[in-house]
Every structure is written in C-alpha cells, then in structure tokens.
Amino acid sequence: MTVKQVLIFDSGVGGLSVCAQVVKINPNINYSYLFDNACFPYGELEHNFLIQRITSLLVSFTEKHPVDLIVIACNSASTAALQALRSRLSIPIVGVVPAVKPAAAMTENGVIGLLATPATINRAYTQELITQFADSAQVLKIGSTELVKLAEQKLQGLTVDKQQLQDVLQPWLDLKEKPDTLVLGCTHFPLLKKEIAACFDNKINLVDSGKAIAQRVYQLIDEQAVLEAVNIHQAYYTKAFSSQKQHLALQNSFKNYGFTALEFYSEC
Ligand code: DGL
Numbered sequence: 001m002t003v004k005q006v007l008i009f010d011s012g013v014g015g016l017s018v019c020a021q022v023v024k025i026n027p028n029i030n031y032s033y034l035f036d037n038a039c040f041p042y043g044e045l046e047h048n049f050l051i052q053r054i055t056s057l058l059v060s061f062t063e064k065h066p067v068d069l070i071v072i073a074c075n076s077a078s079t080a081a082l083q084a085l086r087s088r089l090s091i092p093i094v095g096v097v098p099a100v101k102p103a104a105a106m107t108e109n110g111v112i113g114l115l116a117t118p119a120t121i122n123r124a125y126t127q128e129l130i131t132q133f134a135d136s137a138q139v140l141k142i143g144s145t146e147l148v149k150l151a152e153q154k155l156q157g158l159t160v161d162k163q164q165l166q167d168v169l170q171p172w173l174d175l176k177e178k179p180d181t182l183v184l185g186c187t188h189f190p191l192l193k194k195e196i197a198a199c200f201d202n203k204i205n206l207v208d209s210g211k212a213i214a215q216r217v218y219q220l221i222d223e224q225a226v227l228e229a230v231n232i233h234q235a236y237y238t239k240a241f242s243s244q245k246q247h248l249a250l251q252n253s254f255k256n257y258g259f260t261a262l263e264f265y266s267e268c
Contacts, residue, residue, distance in 0.1 A: 006031040006217065007067045009058065011042040013155045013250070014148070014187035015073030016257050018096060021210035022071065022217050023258060029221060031233055033254070034061055034265060038239035040152075041145050042076040043117020043186070050119070051081045055088055057238070060267050062089060069220055071213060072096065073187050076117045079125040094216050098126060098185030099207045104134040106205050107181040111138050113172050115196075116185030118143035126185070140179060144168045150195075151188035157249040160195050169199050181205040233258050236265035 008015045008022065012035050019033060039045065039053055054077050058070065070093045072078045072085070078095030085093050098120065103112050112134060120126055121143035130139050146168055154160050172178055182204055184190050190208045197204055235254045241247040251262045 004030055004068050004222070005066050006069045006071060006221075007061070007065075008033045008071045008073050009035070009054075009077070010072075010074040010187060011036050011040045011077070012148070012152050012188065013191065013253065014151065014189075015071070016155070016253070017187050017190035017208070018071060018073035018210045018213050019257055021214040025214045025218050026221055029217075031258075032065070032067075033233075033235040033259060034058075034238075035235070036238045041117065041148050042074060043119040043143070043145050043148060045076075045119065047080055047119075050077065051084045054081045055084050057267065058085060059088055061236075061265065062091070067091060069094065069217065071217060073213070075185050075187060075209075076119045079120055079123040092220050094213055094220070096187060096209045096213050098129060098183050099209045099212070100126075100129040100139070100183055101133040102212075103181045103183045103205070103207045104137050106207060107137055107179075109177060109180045110136070111140065111175075111177055111179040111181075113179035113182040114139055114141045114185050115147070115169075115182055115189060116141075116143060117145060117148060120185050140172060142168065142171065147192065148186060148188045151191040154191060155250060155253040156246055157252070160192065162195060162198075165192065165195055166199050169196070173199065179204070181207060184208040233260050235259040235262045237262065238265055238267070240264060 006029050008019045036057060068091055072095045075096055075098055078097055082095045098116055121141050150160050184206055193206055254262050
C-alpha cells in the first residue's frame, strides 16, 4: 500500500489539534481536512445516525478525491464508527480514542478526570478502556458540548469565555482531592489547553491522543511516496457559514495549520 494522501476528518476544528501532531512528525506528507459542520456537534448525535452519516460522507468523499489513509480525528466518531468504516473502505483508517492508558500511568494521586463529549462519555467503548487500563484509579467524568463550542469560537477569532469554561469544570475544582491528570477525550479540547490548565492553577497533567495518532500515521506512511508529495493542503466543510466574516476567520485559522484553501464540499 502506497500512502500518498492523508485525510484528517472531524465534525469541526478539533481535528486540527491532531493534524498539528501528524504534520510535526510527518512534515512532508500531502494532507487534506474535511469537517462535517452540517452535523456538528457529533457529541449530541444518536449512535446509529452518526455511524450512517460518517460512513456515507467518507465513502462519497473518497470516491471524488484521492485518499490513501484517513485519520478520524474525533473521539465521538471513532468510538462509534471505526468498525463500520473499516468494513466499507479498503484504505487504512486511524482512529482516536481517549488517552486513558497514558493518564493511568501518569497520575500520582490516583484521581483522573475524563473530559469528553456526552457521546464519548456514555460509550461502552470508553467504559471498556477505563476497566482495562485504569481500574485501580478513580476516573471522574464530565461530558460537555459547551467546551466543544468554546474551541470552535476560539478558532473563529472570538474570545474564550473563561467563566463558562470554569463553570463546566467546577465539579472537579470543588473537590478536596482534585484530579491531578485530565484526559482530553475530545480533539477540540487540546485547542483550549492553556485555558483549561489555568483553571487548575497550571497544576494538572493534560493528556491527549494526538502524538500517538501521529506515530501510527508515521508507521503507515510510505517513505518513497512522501518524497513525491506536492504539499497542497486543502480543507473542506459540509455546510455554508452564516457570514463571510466567520468564513474568513476560520480560513485564517486553517492557514495557521498549513491549509492553503477552505472550500465547500458538496455531497451531490
Ligand atoms: N472533536 C470531536 C471529538 O473528538 C467532536 C466534537 C463534537 O462535534 O461534539 O469528540
């Protein structure tokens, strides 16, 4: 299998946190980005609908664009749809799941906070990860779509409402024995790393899966194909923005991650 073109996929801008890690250790790859803002937020969608939506969108996209490897840079999507996707597409698919295992190795006080979307928090897959890798720790959970939206706003150039962020984390901030390690189990949350750490007076370990995903991509990349890369990086969205201002602000953020264009992807 010759991997030439990597597609990063998410419901919104969260996949950019994974993209940054992927590009860091695979600097010469060709990559593109697709985000499904038409069905955002994924963390609120019904399980079967989500599986069908992601499968049909990615099957249609890969029919129209050359893609050799897909990174599902979304925990809500990966914990639901990886199996279905792999049975429909023959190219390698790398998924992202909450970094429970490294967090369990890192915690000193044995209290871990799992911060993810409501969907990821409630998935059987997530519970299995906890049972398998963090059985001896206390794993507290918060499922939040507000945080996902705050990250979206940040990349649209808006200021992050710190009070709103603190309100979401308050149940943990009030504890006598606070978590010393947080799993950022949604790819949007590393985009708020600084703000989240500040809520804990910067005395917290924040763990995400970006680096592990990047290393997996590295293993699957064909060196010779990388040498032939042309370095045109295109991003696509599935629903028009409410204003030109919003489009321009997002385009700017995508530019900071190396994308040369941000265009509408039509499924028809
Ligand atoms: N970035 C996503 C995740 O990792 C999805 C956020 C959402 O659309 O709810 O779960």
